[in-house]
Amino acid sequence: xxxxxxxxxxxxxxxxxxxxxxxxxxxxxxxxxxxxxxxxxxxxxxxxxxxxxxxxxxxxxxxxxxxxxxxxxxxxxxxxxxxxxxxxxxxxxxxxxxxxxxxxxxxxxxxxxxxxxxxxxxxxxxxxxxxxxxxxxxxxxxxxxxxxxxxxxxxxxxxxxxxxxxxxxxxxxxxxxxxxxxxxxxxxxxxxxxxxxxxxxxxxxxxxxxxxxxxxxxxxxxxxxxxxxxxxxxxxxxxxxxxxxxxxxxxxxxxxxx
Numbered sequence: 314x315x316x317x318x319x320x321x322x323x324x325x326x327x328x329x330x331x332x333x334x335x336x337x338x339x340x341x342x343x344x345x346x347x348x349x350x351x352x353x354x355x356x357x358x359x360x361x362x363x364x365x366x367x368x369x370x371x372x373x374x375x376x377x378x379x380x381x382x383x384x385x386x387x388x389x390x391x392x393x394x395x396x397x398x399x400x401x402x403x404x405x406x407x408x409x410x411x412x413x414x415x416x417x418x419x420x421x422x423x424x425x426x427x428x429x430x431x432x433x434x435x436x437x438x439x440x441x442x443x444x445x446x447x448x449x450x451x452x453x454x455x456x457x458x459x460x461x462x463x464x465x466x467x468x469x470x471x472x473x474x475x476x477x478x479x480x481x482x483x484x485x486x487x488x489x490x491x492x493x494x495x496x497x498x499x500x501x502x503x504x505x506x507x508x509x510x511x512x513x514x515x516x517x518x519x520x521x522x523x524x525x526x527x528x529x530x531x532x533x534x535x536x537x538x539x540x541x542x543x544x545x546x547x548x549x550x551x552x553x554x555x556x557x558x559x560x561x562x563x564x565x566x567x568x569x570x571x
Contacts, residue, residue: 318559323570324537325551328558330565334525337559338367341457341521345372346381348455353385358456358514359413360391360467361405364523365457369413376417383419387450389443390426391458391467392508395436395481397429403496404429427479427507436481436507443479444513456517460524463487464532464545468508475549477510511549520556522547530567533560538569 316336318329331337345368348355359365375381390409397404406426414424425446430436447453458466463485469477470485482505489502496502514520524533536547537558543549550556 321565321568321570324558326537326553326556326558328537328560330560330562332562334523334561335367337523337525337561338365338371341368341523341559342371342375344521345455346375349381349383349386352454353382354387355454356387356389356450356452358389358391358453358509358517359409360457360459361408362459364459364525366412368457368523373413373416383417386419387423388414388419388425389447389453389509390424391514392506393427393429394503395429395505395507396431396503399429403492403500403502408495430481430507433481436505439507440479440481443507443509447513447516453517455519455521456514458514458520458522458550460522460529460532460536460547461488462491462528462532464535464547466511466514466522466547466550468506469511469514469546471544471546473511473543473546475515475543475552476512478513479507479509482506482508511546515549515553518555520550520553522550522556522558524558524564525561527563527566529560529564533558533564534567534569 318331321328390405393405399406427443428439430439463471468482470482484504484506492502535545539545539548541548541551
């Protein structure tokens with residue numbers, strides 16, 4: 314049973330708080346399931362990281378009991394580290410295989426994840442390929458997003474432009490430190506990555522953003538109540554016409570509710 318989420322009336326985009334992150338995950342999964350039922354060839358954009366794992370776990374369960382099917386769907390991943398082999402345990406491709414792809418009925422040819430490129434030239438070619446594929450499939454119907462501690466979206470770090478497209482980026486030290494537990498002891502987190510840009514993300518027809526935990530509270534407050542600025546890339550998502558933000562109570566802890 315899902316408890317009713319609380320909507321924050323003063324937020325610039327629909328924002329919901331829940332007592333348990335599992336409740337938010339179920340609400341998002343219900344929307345994805347409805348979308349797949351109405352449009353089996355739905356195009357989804359997915360994020361990596363700890364935040365969406367609850368969503369992926371429930372999607373896998375529903376596939377296994379034949380409640381939903383990805384057989385005609387297409388999936389795009391947002392980003393990937395530079396210079397990692399696909400089978401590296403820290404790669405986002407390996408993450409998605411472990412948490413979703415190996416357990417659902419998606420045609421592998423319909424899964425598009427950025428290649429891990431070693432240099433600027435390879436990255437530019439790969440970025441153009443991703444942008445072309447997005448245009449070919451008609452864009453993303455629903456993009457799932459997490460929120461970085463410093464307000465980054467995908468790997469669009471502070472300083473990213475609202476109009477940015479898929480490209481190679483340098484990762485901030487904050488982001489690398491946050492992601493270090495995903496890598497073997499003593500191995501450095503890559504300094505660069507390939508990411509969809511803010512402008513690319515804003516072209517998705519729906520955005521569903523998740524943020525859980527007290528360590529996300531400042532980023533949430535900046536996203537909703539600070540100025541729209543490249544200093545906090547998530548603030549640009551307020552310009553989207555169909556975005557929703559799902560929070561647990563601790564992630565909403567820094568919001569001013571006056």
